[in-house]
Amino acid sequence: MASVAAWLPFARAAAIGWVPIANNPLPAPPIPKDKRRADDEKLVINVSGRRFETWRNTVEKYPDTLLGSNERDFFYDEDTKEYFFDRDPDIFRHILNYYRTGKLHYPKHECLTSYDEELSFFGIIPDVIGDCCYEDYRDRKRENAERLLDDKMSENGEGNLVKLTNLREKMWRAFENPHTSTAALVFYYVTGFFIAVSVLANVVETVECGNLPGKKEPLPCGERYEVVFFCLDTACVMIFTAEYLLRLFAAPDRCKFVRSVMSIIDVVAILPYYIGLGITDNDDVSGAFVTLRVFRVCRIFKFSRHSQGLRILGYTLKSCAKELGFLVFSLAMAIIIFATVMFYAEKKVKGSTFTSIPASFWYTIVTMTTLGYGDMVPSTAMGKLVGGVCSLSGVLVIALPVPVIVSNFSRIYHQSQRTDKRKAQKKARLARIKLAKASSGAAFASKKKASEARLAAQEAGLELDGHKEDDIFEMQHHHLLRCLEKTTNLYHNVENGHEEELREIQIGDLEKSTPTGQHRVHLNAPSGAPLPAEGRQNAGSLATISQLGGGEPSPPAADDNNVTGYMRISTL
């Protein structure tokens, strides 16, 4: 490694100690052919105008990178005797420091993707980033990747709007995204309404309604208007059952759907009703029946389909399971400790409420959460002391995991907000970008027309008066497209019948303009279909040019850069 080249003479000198071991004489040392010492030479690297100077030794430390290998010769400018790179000088500073100090740092204020691009240009792998900056780099990279994944997923989700013809798939999409059609929206609001009604009915039926004639005590509404509530309940359960069955039908993966949380909640919401129907007024099981009615309150969880905030809350709790577990565990420990001490402290007192350790649990819980009902109160001095310590520690223990949960919730909530905002703005952004591209395409088209007019005038022998000399590349670019038009016009007329076959055509016109001889250009698809508009492919064999519509003389808007790129290489 050349990084310690300065110390090599010393290592060689220290090797004298090996001499007594050697039985045979050591091999002869290498002799340099000329005495010129290359490592005293300084390199000048000009990055977009900012000059960096360094020893040649420094950059040759890492021979597998661009600067360390002879790949840098491609960027050498003989006139100014320096290496010129048309890149970002601020980021280059960090790259050069890597050579100097052996540590690559990641500046926090730089965008991750631009930094990555510079690294890949200069042939440095991101794994050599020093420990001081590596964590930060990895976090940002993960964030970026997540965001891209999010975007892509949402794109896929909304991009398939056209293709679904299956009733089942349409229904599923309607269930999952209520905004896709009016029927879905109606369904969404109707189910929401019925959930609310059901929950309200459950609540109201326990309220006292006033006296029936002939009875002493006031009855709860549930018993007074029993039939009304029963009908309401039936209606709600009908709706919920129908909804569940429809979802089950529409689900693409039924097993997965049945195991999902929402479907379990649905089932638990409607099951008590059916079980209640099955049970008669038998006294033995009516107690169980009453218990089952409690499960009706699960209907309130059905609201989580309607509210994103609730979903986020559920997701947060799930992701903070560790902290919550810690909270519960530490609370349990503290409760047991304090209850035990309390019990033994208050044992001797006559008529004490602390009858056993489990009985003291209640006191400890009430004290630690600073509720202080006052139904159990210590009387001894020791007991009061312990009670005081208990309440103080309770505050601490509960306050510790809460910020973690809060910050998690905040992060997830803001993330989902950002995703929604991005989706909303996306359409507008894309429209504006399209507009900008179209205007640049229009500029190109007008330039092309102007140059054609000039060429026509030239051919006709007319005098051209002082006009700005066009860039040779621009002129050749226009010429290329004209050739293509001429060729495809012919092609269009003759080959009308043959669809979807690759044709190899020789663009004869191009032969005249380019000195490198024949070019074979593959044109995919016939006149009507759009060609794939990808650029930047190996220019030697394939040039995909975006579609020229039929016999129109004007070229398309996008992809000028790609075609220009191709042309530049072919005219070398």
Next chain:
Amino acid sequence: MDSDLEEFSQDRRYRPKDVITLSSSTHFSPHEVKRIYRGFKVECPMGVVGEDDFKEIYSRFFPRQSNSSLYAHYVFNTFDVDSADPVITFEEFLKWLSRLCRGTVEEKLRWMFRLYDINNDGRITRGEMTSVFISIYALLGGVTLGMLQDDSVVSTKVDDVFQRMDTNRDGVVTLDEFLDFCSSDQTVLHSLSQLTTVL
């Protein structure tokens, strides 16, 4: 915690004498002294080399899995270091480098003697020589120190060399015996000349 953080700030910063003085006291030209110092300073910004840094730098010249720290330790001990603060200053470094690269044969042999005489008592015992030989074999890697100690290759070699050097058969090799032996042995002299370095 504060006292732990204090250890990080070392006030020791050593600046060597000027280039002309150093160049005149060694066999190096001023240009060479400058180049050597620049390389020295990159690795040791404080101007001095501690034993750990020394070992680390030395280990870079050898294959990854080799154990060069033992040999590096012996080399480190050949320098004149203050036992209270064992670091090598640049002048010390330059002095020995000059002797080893450009010095006379006798200077080089004297350094070799210092290397083998681990405890600096003026005599090389069999045990000292075995230790140094083991450390040299360990430089290439692939064997552990324990294996080398048990191996008979090293001990036979030690016996062989000791036999040739110890002319009065007293079990130790003194400086004179060492110098006599090496000056007369053609292999040794030839090998010494192969290890010069173009700077």
